[in-house]
Amino acid sequence: DTEVTQTPKHLVMGMTNKKSLKCEQHMGHRAMYWYKQKAKKPPELMFVYSYEKLSINESVPSRFSPECPNSSLLNLHLHALQPEDSALYLCASSQGSGAFNSPLHFGNGTRLTVT
């Protein structure tokens, strides 16, 4: 079982809806990440939080808004999404974004469908 928990597992939303994805880890990791993954493709980095501060934003559209309430929690707020945003959204954590030898620990993702 994964040590990074993501909810919900599946989400269907209309283009005018507002929803949130949630991620939680209790490994004491200080870096948390959001990735987007299309089928059979590698994960694409969206955001990195290091010590609860946003350290990397990979030019993600503003309809995606990340939030890190504390060191264990990471949210991704969604608003006015497009059908092409349908994908698997993966949360990951690591010991620290500066700990380059620390592997990423991934959750099982939220399968998002935008209708």
Added chain:
Amino acid sequence: AQSVAQPEDQVNVAEGNPLTVKCTYSVSGNPYLFWYVQYPNRGLQFLLKYITGDNLVKGSYGFEAEFNKSQTSFHLKKPSALVSDSALYFCAVRGVYNTNAGKSTFGDGTTLTVKP
């Protein structure tokens, strides 16, 4: 810039035979290299990493990887494949410098199919 190449989209092996999944990389400075596996409808799972030291790295589930600096390669190997090893495998390099610091760059993935 850093990059990872996995030259094979698909690798097919028979159960019990050895398997190799290839990876080459390009990065500034010393490489921090990782292999991950992804089963259907699951997240990526860490298998093993190379940071420094021995060129042969051992990881989870009997997998190992061979680091070759001169060929800038980090091939994943297993002496005897199992049907349950069938999955999507990603090689990744972790950046250290400048705008790549802390970022993981993934290869396009290789689908491994092990047939009984």
